[in-house]
Amino acid sequence: MQEQEYILENLDSFELKDIFDCGQCFRWNIRKDGSYTGVFRNNVLNVKKENNKIIFKGICEEEIQKTVKEYFDLDRDYNEIKERLSNIDKNIKTSIQYGQGIRILNQELWETIISFIISANNNIPRIKSIIERLSKKYGNEIEYQGEKYYTFPTAMELKNVSIEEYRSLGLGFRDIRLYETTKMILDKKVDLNELKENPNTNEIKEKLLTLSGVGPKVADCILLFSELKRFEVFPIDVWVRRVMNDLYIKQEDENKVSKKQIEKLANEKFGNLAGLAQQYLFYWRREA
DNA sequence: ACTCAGGTATTAC
DNA sequence: GTAATACCTGAG
Numbered sequence: 208m209q210e211q212e213y214i215l216e217n218l219d220s221f222e223l224k225d226i227f228d229c230g231q232c233f234r235w236n237i238r239k240d241g242s243y244t245g246v247f248r249n250n251v252l253n254v255k256k257e258n259n260k261i262i263f264k265g266i267c268e269e270e271i272q273k274t275v276k277e278y279f280d281l282d283r284d285y286n287e288i289k290e291r292l293s294n295i296d297k298n299i300k301t302s303i304q305y306g307q308g309i310r311i312l313n314q315e316l317w318e319t320i321i322s323f324i325i326s327a328n329n330n331i332p333r334i335k336s337i338i339e340r341l342s343k344k345y346g347n348e349i350e351y352q353g354e355k356y357y358t359f360p361t362a363m364e365l366k367n368v369s370i371e372e373y374r375s376l377g378l379g380f381r382d383i384r385l386y387e388t389t390k391m392i393l394d395k396k397v398d399l400n401e402l403k404e405n406p407n408t409n410e411i412k413e414k415l416l417t418l419s420g421v422g423p424k425v426a427d428c429i430l431l432f433s434e435l436k437r438f439e440v441f442p443i444d445v446w447v448r449r450v451m452n453d454l455y456i457k458q459e460d461e462n463k464v465s466k467k468q469i470e471k472l473a474n475e476k477f478g479n480l481a482g483l484a485q486q487y488l489f490y491w492r493r494e495a
Numbered sequence: 496a497c498t499c500a501g502g503t504a505t506t507a508c
Numbered sequence: 509g510t511a512a513t514a515c516c517t518g519a520g
Contacts, residue, residue: 326501326502329500329516330518333519377518380516381515420504422502423502425501425502425503444501
């Protein structure tokens with residue numbers, strides 16, 4: 208396949224660091240020139256920002272403009288969203304100023320499920336390296352600018368992988384979870400195509416929770432960060448618990464605050480934009 | 496050597 | 509239903 212290029216000018220709410228380091232994805236890496244390269248679906252893309260230009264280059268299955276538009280959520284009005292959230296209170300406004308360039312990526316459902324199962328009780332460098340090893344071993348190679356990249360393996364490509372093989376890739380206790388979840392999806396115990404078409408977020412969540420290694424936090428991440436794009440969910444991890452307690456609940460011991468309480472508060476304050484609010488708050492609390 | 500990290504599953508009240 | 513506990517691994 209041939210390299211394509213696409214340039215966007217004067218686009219608001221698009222900062223590479225904010226997008227790729229806000230915790231939603233694991234396969235984008237910074238280069239020496241400050242651009243980022245990543246693999247998604249069967250595409251390899253490099254994104255660079257220069258002044259008011261965003262330059263997309265890479266190998267795409269389809270037309271790069273269409274690919275970029277879908278993946279980077281370009282049809283959504285983030286300025287309007289940020290304005291609505293900023294009016295809620297000073298705290299969220301501050302966090303939005305910090306992460307003003309965040310966009311929620313349109314990531315493939317299957318990859319998001321597996322990636323966030325791997326993320327459980329794990330740290331980001333190790334999550335990333337596990338996913339790279341998994342892709343290198345079971346995905347497809349794509350060569351771009353003299354470098355080799357690997358697509359995220361499909362469920363079919365993981366069909367015959369044993370628990371021991373997962374363990375040898377460094378998955379640790381998550382080995383059996385990957386094995387069982389892959390099997391359940393291949394057997395259509397959970398039908399991903401059906402999930403994509405189901406308008407009922409709670410029903411989708413119930414289905415996701417039946418997968419091995421998927422608990423409430425991972426399920427919410429899948430709903431928010433995959434192509435399901437449910438902005439009303441509010442994934443609660445250690446950082447979100449911390450920031451919500453610091454800002455609003457102010458309990459002495461943040462670990463004593465129940466998830467229910469946080470969820471209720473998030474829903475009351477942020478409504479159907481809770482997921483975005485979570486993302487700004489998370490990124491701000493974690494990086495600022 | 497030892498702690499800790501984007502939680503989940505299991506077991507026990 | 510809600511609360512404690514174990515859990516692979518490797519980087520710092």
